[in-house]
Structures are given as structure tokens and as C-alpha cells.
Amino acid sequence: MGAEPPLGNTLELRGPADLAFVDRALDALEALWLDAEHVSPIDQTMFALALSEILTNIATHGTGEAGSPADSAESRADSAADGAAAGASPEPRDVEIELRIEADQRALTATIRDTAAPASIVWGEVEMASTEAESGRGLALVRAALDEVEHTATSQGNTWRLRRSIAPEG
Amino acid sequence: MNLATSDHDDFSVIAITGRLTASGAPLLRNAVGDLVESGKPRIVVDLSGTEFIDSSGLGALICGLKRARVSGGDLRIAAVPDQVLAVLRLTNLDRVLSLHPTPESAFDGR
Numbered sequence: 288m289g290a291e292p293p294l295g296n297t298l299e300l301r302g303p304a305d306l307a308f309v310d311r312a313l314d315a316l317e318a319l320w321l322d323a324e325h326v327s328p329i330d331q332t333m334f335a336l337a338l339s340e341i342l343t344n345i346a347t348h349g350t351g352e353a354g355s356p357a358d359s360a361e362s363r364a365d366s367a368a369d370g371a372a373a374g375a376s377p378e379p380r381d382v383e384i385e386l387r388i389e390a391d392q393r394a395l396t397a398t399i400r401d402t403a404a405p406a407s408i409v410w411g412e413v414e415m416a417s418t419e420a421e422s423g424r425g426l427a428l429v430r431a432a433l434d435e436v437e438h439t440a441t442s443q444g445n446t447w448r449l450r451r452s453i454a455p456e457g
Numbered sequence: 458m459n460l461a462t463s464d465h466d467d468f469s470v471i472a473i474t475g476r477l478t479a480s481g482a483p484l485l486r487n488a489v490g491d492l493v494e495s496g497k498p499r500i501v502v503d504l505s506g507t508e509f510i511d512s513s514g515l516g517a518l519i520c521g522l523k524r525a526r527v528s529g530g531d532l533r534i535a536a537v538p539d540q541v542l543a544v545l546r547l548t549n550l551d552r553v554l555s556l557h558p559t560p561e562s563a564f565d566g567r
Contacts, residue, residue, distance in 0.1 A: 306480040313476060313509070332509065332540040339511040343479045418553040421520045424512040431547050 296323045296390040304349055304382035304401060309342040312386055323390040327454055333432035334395045334451045340425040341399055341447050342384065349403030349445075350382045380404070382444075392453070394434075399447040405440030460484050462492065468499040470560045474506035477514030485514070489521035489532065498530025501563040505536035510544050518554060531555070533563040 298319050302308045313335060320331050385400040413430060416423035429436055435450040458481030459474045471488050475481070485502070492500055502518065504510075518534065525532040533555040537545070545551040557563040 309478065310476075310480055313478070328540060329543060332543055335509060336511055336544060339478055339509075343511070343513060347479065415548060418549050419519070419523075421516040421523075422512070424515060424548055428512055428544070428547060 298388040299386065301383065301385040304342075304346045304384045304403065306343070306346050308384055309339060309346055312342055313339060316388065319388065319390060325392060325453070326390055326395065330395065330451060330453050334397075334449075337429045337432040337436070337449050337451070338388075338397055338399075340429045341449065342386075344406075344425055345382065345384060345399070345401045345403055345445075349401055349406065350380060394453055395449075395451045397447075397449040399449070400444060401447075402444040405442065406438065406445050407440070408438055458484065460488055462488055464497070465561075468501055468564045469497045470501045470503050472503040472506065472560075474508075476509040477504075477507055477517070478509070478511050479513035482513040482517035485517040486520055489517075489524055493524050493528045493530070498525045498528035499564060500525050500530065500532045501557070501560045502532065502534045503536055503560045504534055504538065504541055507538060507541055510541045512548075515544070515548060515550060519550070522554065531564075533557055535560040535563045 296319050298315050300308075300312055300315055302311065316331075316335055316338065320326060326334075380403070382401055382403045386397065388395070388397045408426065410426075410430070413426045415427040415431075429449075432451065433449050434452045435448070437448040439446045458476055458478070460481070461472045461474075463470050463472070469492050471485065471492075473481075473485065477485065489500060492498065500521065502521070518532070522532040535557045536559060537556055542551065542556075545554065545556075555563070
């Protein structure tokens, strides 16, 4: 067991913060799983879930895009319900995301750096939305799907570190 | 994500293949809206080909459920794969969305 060479499958991706980037990241993650057979389906699903939620949050809330009136109202409602709010940026900004994922024998980790306005997240207020709600589940799912999640913000942007331990086989 | 709508005797089926996330969720909302507006609020979402779902996809399902019920119908889900069921359970939505083994059996009895 201990003689096995360490598996270090990594993935790196960068690009503009939009929903196409989220899709690219999930595509790349699916490709990574092909080389990481030691990762169980449930670990794959939960890690992809957390990644999708964080990246979607950055793409939809981090850019400060006004969008249509209906969209922006929904975005604000989503943020409030999630306990998250993008820093109040009066002007849309071009946000970039840098993503690095590593799958070793013990854990799946992701580091996401964005250039968005600092997000303000009060983890203590993050709760799973009621079953009738159409939004507000994102950050609660992130916490449920991971063993560790860390967010730090500076005026340059946000860094998100996600970690899910891998269940031992059998 | 791909989406295909088909009409059956007294219900319609929306089949979703691929990942149901923020990029595809509006398609599901629109498909449900189109059915409801054309007087077909009895809807089954066939998830047999759905590889992944996140909170945006869940939101679209709940939105569809409300729209269908307001119009006197219902939205039920069928053939739910394990990876989708795991997310439904995390959010307790497996108690709200009616799960059925197949699209054909979703409206059996009612």
C-alpha cells in the first residue's frame, strides 16, 4: 500500500469569469477523473458540486454586471439568501479566474483566485434554504460537500480554497 | 446540456441530458413555461441522462414545480441517477419533488 507511487493529478485553468468558464472547468474536471480512478463517484460529485457553486457565484455576482433589471434583482436576492454579497462595485469589472485542482490519494483540493471585488461572506449565517426557495443553496451546499473551505479577500480579489478528503476504498 | 420535450397522453416529458447547472437552467425554466402556457401543466422531468446537478439546476426544478402547480398541474421527476439523488438529499428536495422510477409511471394513478 505504502509503496504505491503518489498520484498527483492536477488541472489548471484560467479565463474570464463567466458561465462558459464554469462549463470549461467542469469539463476539465470530468477529464481529470478519467486519470484518477481512485476517486469514488460520490467524491467526484460532491467536489464538482462545490466547485460549480463557487465558480458560478463568481461569474454571476463577482463581475458587478447590471444585466437586465430582473436578473440583477434575482442576483441580489441570491446573494442575500446565501449570506454572500459581492463588494458594492458601481461599475461592471472584467473579472478573471485562476483555478488549480489537485487530486492525490488523500484529498481533492482546489484553489480559486479571482479578481472580483472582495466578497463578504458570513459563514455563520449560511443556512440551507427552505425547500420552497428557488435560490440560496449555493454556499450551504459548498459547506456540506467539503471538509474544508476557506475564503480570503483583499482589494485585489478573492482566494477560495476547497478540500474534500477522499473516502478510503472499500 | 441538452433538453428535449415530448408529449404523451396526459402529460409531457422534458428529458435533460448532461449537466443541469447555471448555463442550462434557463432552458429548463423556459421549457416548463412553454408547456404551462400551452395548457400542459402535467410535467415529468426525465433525469435518466442527467450527469450532474447544482443549486442552479435545483432552483429551476423548484421554479417549474411552482409554475406547474399554480396552473393546476404538477412537476415530477423520474429516473433519478445516484449523483443527482445525493444532491437532492443534501437539500431535502427529495421530500418535495416527487420521484418516480420512469417517466411513464410518474402520473400513474393521478
